[in-house]
Structure formats: C-alpha cells, structure tokens
Amino acid sequence: MSAPIRITVNGAPRELPAPLTFTQLLGELDLAGRRLAVERNGETVPRSRFGDARLADGDRIEVVIAVGGG
C-alpha cells in the first residue's frame, strides 16, 4: 500500500488510499452504478477505462450527470 493521494472531486479536496482506479473512486463516493461521466484534469475519461485507469496525486476530477435544463 503506497501513500494516500490528494485529489479534488467536484471542487472539494479529498484524500484517498492509493492505488485507486476510477471504479474504486466511484465506489468510495457512493456513486457506483450511477449514470454519470467523469473528467480528469479537463479530459473526459471513457467509461471503458474506469476499471484500469488510476488516479494520480493532484488530479482534478469532475463527476457530472444530466439535470433539468433548457
């Protein structure tokens, strides 16, 4: 087990155990199985990569959903 990583998720800082995949991150955030999309440092992360792509220290993560709008 390596040192924890510090990331921001939707603007809020978080410290999480590493290594951490996106699937694990969403589990930690209680968002597993939700219909959402994820961006890391301004780049969309394809869902197909959630299982193997790993978070890195300093990552800025955005987790978005569809909401009512015009």
Add this chain to the structure above:
Amino acid sequence: MDKLVVAGKAYSSRLLVGTGKYRDFDETRRAIEASGAEIVTVAIRRTNIGQNAGEASLLEVLPTSKYTILPNTAGCYTAQDAVRTLRLARELLDGHALAKLEVLGDAASLYPNMPETLAAAKTLVAEGFQVMAYCSDDPIMAKQLEELGCVAVMPLASLIGSGMGIINPWNLQIIIDRVKVPVLVDAGIGTASDAAIAMELGCDGVLMNTAIARAREPVRMAHAMKLAVEAGREAFLAGRMAKKPYEASASSPSSGLIQKSA
C-alpha cells in the same frame, strides 16, 4: 408526412422542450408528454456527492427509447468549457452526437457570445458532434454556423427566460430565407401565439422551456404549445392570404340581398 429532419433523422414533432424549472420529475414527465416533443434538452452538472444516494435520475424519466436527448452547454461562457461539457455529455449518453451548443456572453442577458460559439462549433463539428447552435438573430452569424457544419441554427426570439416573444421577426425571416439547415427559434417564447408566429414565419421548429415550466399550469401549457406549433406549421404550409391594408373585401355575396326598406 411533414417531418422535421435534423442530422438525417426525422421527427414528427417540431416542438423541442427543456427540462428545467419544473417542480419535480413527475411534473417534468407529464409536461413533456403533453408537449408531444421528441427532442428534449438536458443540462450537464456536477453530481452531489455523499447525499441523495437513492435519488432518481432525470434520464430515468426520459427513456432514450422514447426521446432524443439533447445535452446543452448552458452556463458556459467560453468555447473551451462548452466543448468540455459536450465531450462529457457524449460519454454520459453512450456516444450520442446530437448536442445543443450555447456559449453565453454575460450573466445578465444570457445573450450568446458569437465568436466563442463559432469557435466551439468548429471544434465540435471536427470531433463528429451534430451541433444545433443557439445564436443571435444576426443572419451573418447564422450563415457562418451553417458553413461550419452545424446541423441546425437556433436564433433567439428574445432573451432566454424572458417570455417576451418574437422581438425581430424580420431578422428571423432573413435567416429562414438564407439558411438551408433547419432554423429553430430558441429562447424568448412566452405563450402559444409566439410559437405559432415563429412557425408561420417558416421556422422549422421551436425550442422552449420557461414558457411551459413557469406557466400556472405547465402540463396544460405544454399541450397549448403542441397545438400552437402544429397550427403555425399548418398555416405556413397553407400559405396565408395577402395583407390588404386599405381594401376591404366582403365574404358574403353582394347580390341576392333582400329588398332594401324604403
């Protein structure tokens, strides 16, 4: 059958509706159903974390089997943010390419920033998006969006959420006459007659949200808008009579009148 064709797909309804400002998802669902709309806009926003875990999601209310979801870039003030938002939307919606681009110029007027809109449209088209672009009612801007490859241009009737109706029908008419892709009036519709007028001008469709959601009875207004868009379209296709401002013309025969009294 008279269909609206956007990016090669035919739709029976020429009314597109938003999903914002409703009391709850049930009212959203009922209003959209009453509107008859097939294309429905949604916004992309940060999800709540650590709360509302069991919360229903808007996309459950809007099954993709029934509706074409049109993600928007509402709230974006730069081309870059709009492009980021739609890339996320495409991932969220399983590669769905149809998108509503809007890049705003300022928070008070929500007027579109056209240089940023054009820049975003160029990038998005290159990335394979089918862009329906919210724009000013400037015919040159609309034409440039078309030339960049947008699948529809959507000039405002008046400011977003203002309900002021069609401020400049003449500009809309020029856009309708010059642009070959579908022209949809987006923003500013207040009531049914506004939608009918847009369609009578020859618009291919109308997109609205607040006029329905902020009506006293949204579901009823949604139905009114459905009828208005259909009536306006029919009137456009039927071809209105010429206006004759100084020339009355009786509809009843001038002959066969009963004897005038002495």
